[in-house]
Amino acid sequence: MxxxxxxxxxxxxxxxxxxxxxxxxxxxxxxxxxxxxxxxRDDPVRLNMFLRAFPKGADLHNHLVGAVYAENMLDWAARDGLCVSLKEKRILDHACTHSGEGELPAAELSHHAESENVLIDALSMRDFVPAPGDASGHDHFFATFARFGSIDDAHSGDMLAEARDRAARDHVAYLELMISPGIGGMIGAGFHHPLKGDDFATAHQALAPEIPALVQKARAETDRMEEQARDVLKCGTPQAHPGCAVTVRYLFQTLRTLPPQAVYAQLDGGYATVKADPRFVGLNIVAPEDDPTAMRDYDLHMRMFHFLNGVTPGVKLSLHAGELTTGLVPTEGLRHHIRAAVEVAGASRIGHGVDVALEDDPESLLSEMARRHVMVEINLTSNDQILGVKGAAHPFSLYRRAGVPMALSTDDEGVSRGDLTQEYVRAARTYDLSYADLKTLSRAGLDYAFVxxxxxxxxxxxxxxxxxxxxxxxxxxxxxxxxxxxxxxxxxxxxxxxxxxxxxxxxxxxxxx
Incomplete structure (x- = not known):
């Protein structure tokens, strides 16, 4: 029921x-x-109960591949007969062989609790403690994705089912999930068509004959994912899971850490996918913003968006920008990423926006964002775990003071070991939010959704x-x-x-x- x-x-x-x-x-x-x-509000247990049942409009910043709990990944690996490497702390893409050092069939982990716990910690932020060789929350977080990447494709529908069911239990009405179907083909096409400087028009023309097939592949992968999820959730049957009632749309997710021609091809294919398939309501660009390639090419990427906005108008953008702090990059790298995402790329929403106070003329930037209703997707747990930014050091209160719209989101709730209720509880307790404040955040999720x-x-x-x-x-x-x-x-x-x-x-x- x-x-x-x-x-x-x-x-x-x-x-x-x-x-x-x-x-x-x-x-x-x-x-x-x-x-x-x-x-x-000062009783953590009852506050958590209250806010778990509290209706939440949307989770707009949620990477599907990061939304899954490690325990489920290990269960799927066991079901598929895969091996895990205790030495590398990862799920392998093959069954165990006698020659594999430190390998164990995933199906046997239930008899090896210590090994299972080591893997869960490696595949998530659970119990993370800085240590030699694993000293940074930032690095540990991003390293988890390679450790379970071998099962992503086969279990995308299982992942979708898990995300929808968790949203239902969390009383979230709408999910806007970041996914990257067919992206390998788009990247490959980019490598076949070198990009010369800002000559995006030539690159677009060269890719044009390949785009329809690339889009069709992306749509077919999405079809398979959704069909698998419907089977898992038993949608349309008397045994339907609560997750069947959660509305889902997608942002096409592109990677910013590749050479320019590969990034451009992803964006070109992504714009075409959004235009062709109504399940995709917008586009994003992801991967560590502090990566040397991402930093070097940031402005080039923003100009790519600007060009494609003219080629394929009407595609909405939610861009990761300002997920940076002093220490991660030189101070020069903190001066303009959010502004460029808004003014050059034309983003309607900003993901993270943590370094806004360090941008050039932050007062005018915040004023512009408020005036243009550029919403910020706030990821409190993620910003703490990855960047070490929390409490008064987080720009949450600054955005509120400036009148910039915000909504709470999870980022990678499986890797971070949380859910949207956790974000509401954290915001309520940290920033002394009233009940009306919480309703405003919840309503903003749907108001600024790309549905x-x-x-x-x-x-x-x-x-x-x-x-x-x-x-x-x-x-x-x-x-x-x-x-x-x-x-x-x-x-x-x-x-x-x-x-x-x-x-x-x-x-x-x-x-x-």
């Missing part, structure tokens, strides 16, 4: 009002919910309904027509209903009294 917070409400789609009118009394309950939140359709809110002002829907909680005929035309607005409307249900439920929960 699905949790009531994830129930389907056909009234939204049919223009009926009876189901909506039923929740009218609970819409008046927020003050009770506010008082409960204020009462328990198609107009927003339910006027000018990104959560709670200020568009004129057609001001009769909330009743959907008038004009509001019903609007909701039918906008998937985003339907998700936002459902989120408001979930808030009403949640606020009524916590008011009567004795544990919060």
């Amino acid at each position: 699905r949790h009531p917070f994830f129930r389907v409400l056909p009234a939204v789609f049919l223009g009926m009002t009876s189901a909506l009118t039923m929740i009218s009394p609970v819409h008046a309950a927020p003050q009770s919910a506010v008082r409960i939140y204020d009462r328990i 198609p359709g107009a927003s339910l809110w006027v000018d990104h002002q959560p709670g200020k309904f568009i004129p057609a829907c001001q009769a909330w909680p009743v959907a008038s005929a004009s509001c019903s027509a609007f909701l039918k035309s906008s998937e985003k607005a339907r998700l936002q409307w459902a989120l408001e209903e979930r808030f009403g249900t949640f606020e009524a439920a916590v008011t009567h929960e004795g544990l919060y009294q």
Whole structure:
């Protein structure tokens, strides 16, 4: 049975009002919910319970390959008959041989608890403690991906199923997952067509005959992933998992640490994939921003985006920018990445944005981001684990003071050993957030999602309904027509209903009294 917070409400789609009118009394309950939140906010256990059930609009910064817990990866390796290397602390892409030193069949790990724990620690940030040869949280984090990369392709659908089920348990309505289907072919095509300086037009023309096949491969891989996930989740059957009710879209994820021609080909193929497949709602560029190649070519990459925006207009961008600190790179490298992502590449959202205070003229940059409604995807746990930036040293409060919109996200929840509730708890306790602040963060997730359709809110002002829907909680005929035309607005409307249900439920929960 699905949790009531994830129930389907056909009234939204049919223009009926009876189901909506039923929740009218609970819409008046927020003050009770506010008082409960204020009462328990210094009680970590009850606060966690409260925020786990709290409706969360979206997780917009979530790498699917990093969303999976190590225990599940080891289970899949055992199912596939693969071997693990205890020496290299990784899952291998083959079965064990007698000649393999320090190798063990993954299926036997259940009888070797110490070895299993060593591998779980190596495949994630669990119990990470700096040590000789593994001294940096940054390096340990990024090293995990190579350690389980051998199972990514075969289990992408299992990964999707895990991410959707966790989102459902976490009361997250919408996931925007970063994935890279067919990217190997795009990279290969780039190496066949050298890029000369900024001559992107010639590169685009040279790649054009290959792009349709590359896009088709990306779409076919996505089809297989989704089919596998549906089977795992038993969607469409009486045994359907809660994750089936979570709406999912994708950002095409490209790699920034390769030679320019390979990066350009990924972007060209990525833009074409987004244009061809409505499941893909935008594009991103990933991998360590402090990598020497990524740093050297950063401005070149931003110009690639600028060019492709003209070739394929309408593709939305959420770009990793400012995931840097002093010490990781020379101070000169901290001066303009966020600004270039916004002003040159045309990003609508920024992922991380940690070094914003170190950019040239941060005041004008923050003002511009606020004015243009460039939203920042805040990843508190990730920024702590990878960059060592947390608490007052994090720009969370700076962005709030500047009026820059923000939403909380997980980044790589499996590798980081967390979920979106953990991010809400951390934000609430660290930055003394009110209940209204938390609702603003939750609503922003859907307001700035790339899911198609107009927003339910006027000018990104959560709670200020568009004129057609001001009769909330009743959907008038004009509001019903609007909701039918906008998937985003339907998700936002459902989120408001979930808030009403949640606020009524916590008011009567004795544990919060």
